Amino acid sequence: MTLEKVREILEGELVLDAGNPDTEITSVCSSDLMSDLLHFSSEPKSLLITGLNNTQVIRTAEIADIKAVVFVLDKRPDRETVEMAKQKGITLVVTRLSRFTACGRLYAAGLGSCTGVNR
Amino acid sequence: MAQNRHIEGSFHLTGGDFTNAGAASSELKSIMSHLNISPDLVRRAAIATFEAEMNVIIHAVAGVMYYLITPDLIKVVLNDMGPGIPDIEQAMQEGFSTAPDWIREMGWGAGMGLPNMKKNSDEFRVDSVVGEGTTVEIIIKIKEGKTQ
DSSP states (O other), rough: OOOHHHHTTHHHHHHHHOSSSBOOEEEEEOOSSSHHHHHOOOOOSSEEEEEEOHHHHHHHHHHHTTTTTETTTTOOHHHHHHHHHHHOOOOOESSOOOHHHHHHEEEETTTTTTSOOOO | OOTTOOEEHHHHHTTOOOSSSTTHHHHHHHHHHHTTTTHHHHHHHHHHHHHHHHHHHHHHSEEEEEEEEEEEEEEEEEEEOOOOOSSSHEEEEEEEEOOOHHHHHTOOOOOOOOHHHOOOOOOOEEETTTEEEEEEEEEEESSOOOOO
């Protein structure tokens, strides 16, 4: 599924466009704990859905080869976070949906977990 | 990478500096990405290194991260001036953390740091002296390492 399709499903607002709307998203990680993400994200090309809103999220995404981050509950990343994402080429989306609903919609649309299980 | 070529360097880490937390691992990842090392190995090395770097930022006063990349392996050693780990076996358990609440609010302190380093390494060693500091050694073999 393309990143643009993901944004559409989540009724998301593109806060930072890293110029990769056609990037293929193959799986989803969702957590507010960065080490859990690093532990469970065994697949690159994942999307990260999180309620955490700081630069640590961008660093973690960069290290784990995550190309896009979705912030739930309308949490807007601050300027520092957006700036870092811009440098690292990571797209940022904000959705008003909760984490549960955002994950549910993407699961129903056919995306699986980045852990590779529950497909 | 040219045969027998060794690339090495180091980064200084400052405890509590969350603004630059992860910058060393990010730069090391960038260096590795330009060296014709498979993306899977680069990713594993980056995750292990990042976790180790965050431990220094969270727990120690300061530290140094050394790296050595040869055609055969990626080796990263982190040496810190920190509180030390009284019980390494306990610290290696998934979910065990001594990080305070404000660290958790930043997204860290899940108790997965050391387990993640071990998971992503081919060889992993922790030496610690309480009151002095901790040394972590991460080795990822470029040839004949484990695959994920």
